[in-house]
Amino acid sequence: MASAAAPTTSSLSLAARRAASVAPAAAPLRRGGLAAGCQPARSLAFAAADHRLAVHVLSRCCAASSARGTRAIATMAKKSVGDLTAADLEGKRVFVRADLNYLISNGAKVILSSHLGRPKGVTPKFSLAPLVPRLSELLGIEVIKADDVIGPEVEKLVSTLPNCSVLLLENVRFYKEEEKNDPEFAKKLASLADLYVNDAFGTAHRAHASTEGVTKFLKPSVAGFLLQKELDYLVGAVSNPDRPFAAIVGGSKVSSKIGVIESLLEKCDILLLGGGMIFTFYKAQGLSVGASLVEEDKLELATSLLAKAKEKGVSLLLPSDVVIADKFAPDANSKIVPASEIPDGWMGLDIGPDSVASFSSTLETTKTVIWNGPMGVFEFDKFAIGTEAIAKKLADLSGKGVTTIIGGGDSVAAVEKVGVADVMSHISTGGGASLELLEGKELPGVVALDEAVAVARSKL
Numbered sequence: 001m002a003s004a005a006a007p008t009t010s011s012l013s014l015a016a017r018r019a020a021s022v023a024p025a026a027a028p029l030r031r032g033g034l035a036a037g038c039q040p041a042r043s044l045a046f047a048a049a050d051h052r053l054a055v056h057v058l059s060r061c062c063a064a065s066s067a068r069g070t071r072a073i074a075t076m077a078k079k080s081v082g083d084l085t086a087a088d089l090e091g092k093r094v095f096v097r098a099d100l101n102y103l104i105s106n107g108a109k110v111i112l113s114s115h116l117g118r119p120k121g122v123t124p125k126f127s128l129a130p131l132v133p134r135l136s137e138l139l140g141i142e143v144i145k146a147d148d149v150i151g152p153e154v155e156k157l158v159s160t161l162p163n164c165s166v167l168l169l170e171n172v173r174f175y176k177e178e179e180k181n182d183p184e185f186a187k188k189l190a191s192l193a194d195l196y197v198n199d200a201f202g203t204a205h206r207a208h209a210s211t212e213g214v215t216k217f218l219k220p221s222v223a224g225f226l227l228q229k230e231l232d233y234l235v236g237a238v239s240n241p242d243r244p245f246a247a248i249v250g251g252s253k254v255s256s257k258i259g260v261i262e263s264l265l266e267k268c269d270i271l272l273l274g275g276g277m278i279f280t281f282y283k284a285q286g287l288s289v290g291a292s293l294v295e296e297d298k299l300e301l302a303t304s305l306l307a308k309a310k311e312k313g314v315s316l317l318l319p320s321d322v323v324i325a326d327k328f329a330p331d332a333n334s335k336i337v338p339a340s341e342i343p344d345g346w347m348g349l350d351i352g353p354d355s356v357a358s359f360s361s362t363l364e365t366t367k368t369v370i371w372n373g374p375m376g377v378f379e380f381d382k383f384a385i386g387t388e389a390i391a392k393k394l395a396d397l398s399g400k401g402v403t404t405i406i407g408g409g410d411s412v413a414a415v416e417k418v419g420v421a422d423v424m425s426h427i428s429t430g431g432g433a434s435l436e437l438l439e440g441k442e443l444p445g446v447v448a449l450d451e452a453v454a455v456a457r458s459k460l
């Protein structure tokens with residue numbers, strides 16, 4: 001075993017200062033660059049000397065940590081839109097909250113209210129107006145568009161709506177009161193309708209006026225079909241899986257996945273780790289990791305997670321080989337080395353072929369698999385091979401009856417890139433929301449909905 005090399009330490013704040021001049025060239029990524037409003041206040045130490053790698057990870061870190069909270073275990077049995085009969089619905093004004101961020105790129109379903117982006121006030125480029133033609137085409141009816149979210153004009157449009165019609169409100173985040181969950185604003189939104197359907201899973205981790213506030217004023221408040229499916233898989237199938245149950249966790253940093261790993265260690269039989277976080281585990285085991293991403297302050301945590309896996313009888317596999325690069329760039333020179341032989345100055349950006357083979361044969365033994373986080377820097381083709389191979393393996397297993405769940409964000413992007421999204425059992429439409437569910441947290445947009453048990457009782 002190679003001895004641990006002293007890391008070349010650079011701080012995130014230094015990296016961020018340097019990023020100002022290199023960010024565009026350094027980040028040809030799906031959501032690259034620093035997220036607006038993300039201040040490089042933390043100074044976690046990296047082994048990575050390459051500032052482009054540091055910028056890349058900082059941008060991921062800001063995105064991942066924006067929605068963290070300390071909430072308890074999710075509850076599941078929510079009254080569903082399917083519990084509502086024609087008698088409940090005919091002629092009723094139904095306030096539907098959807099998440100168009102996902103729908104926009106994947107072809108929309110019916111929506112009355114949604115947000116798009118993170119506008120500060122009325123911002124024309126975030127208007128929902130461009131959705132109307134496509135939405136009308138998909139629904140086979142002419143969708144009516146309101147230029148506002150609340151107010152007399154909207155009320156007038158609502159009052160003249162015939163049965164079986166759709167009115168699309170303007171971007172609900174044009175009002176700052178939305179994200180503040182302002183009760184007066186929620187009341188005004190609710191006054192437009194008779195009942196509420198929440199189908200915005202991607203926003204269910206936000207306690208906003210249109211996701212949580214309105215439920216105080218609208219009865220019933222129920223889960224849409226998409227939201228229900230997300231809960232069925234990300235909570236139901238994960239809590240009560242067909243075994244063996246494997247979890248694959250990747251992504252950039254162990255710190256952003258601690259909750260997910262700890263929660264999954266309670267439930268799974270096999271845990272496969274990939275992505276940038278593996279180097280913190282290697283280093284914790286005394287291996288040299290060169291210029292790879294390492295969270296120095298998480299070495300003890302990595303050791304304790306390994307111990308916890310052992311204690312729980314979970315078979316935890318780290319990649320045996322890695323693809324290393326001489327810089328964080330799509331055209332970097334690369335080579336495949338055993339995990340224990342990463343030279344100084346080189347950084348691991350993907351799992352290697354031996355790891356793909358051993359992960360694949362392990363996955364062959366499973367009946368349920370959940371995947372969260374890519375195996376490497378899949379945004380660069382050269383380092384996407386491990387991620388794509390795992391995506392293909394899961395597609396193959398889906399065909400053999402294994403339940404395959406893809407937990408949102410970049411893993412979904414990777415599966416879509418490979419073109420196998422359709423064959424997976426479940427592809428989550430939420431990044432932050434799916435992560436929080438997998439961490440075992442309650443989502444405020446879900447908690448606020450009526451309990452299914454009340455329906456069952458009322459039907460007796």
Ligand SMILES: Nc1ncnc2c1ncn2[C@@H]1O[C@H](COP(=O)(O)OP(=O)(O)OP(=O)(O)O)[C@@H](O)[C@H]1O
Nearest residue numbers: 251252275276348349373376377408409410411431
């Ligand atoms: N070896 C590595 N070094 C540095 N970054 C890596 C490495 N492997 C993967 N990444 C990066 O990790 C990022 C994804 O991590 P993240 O934890 O955000 O995944 P996710 O949970 O699927 O996505 P999201 O946060 O959007 O839900 C990708 O941008 C990828 O480039």
Ligand SMILES: O=C(O)[C@H](O)COP(=O)(O)O
Nearest residue numbers: 099101118202203431432
């Ligand atoms: O894109 C998403 O993850 C959802 O639409 C939630 O968006 P938000 O992070 O801006 O609340």
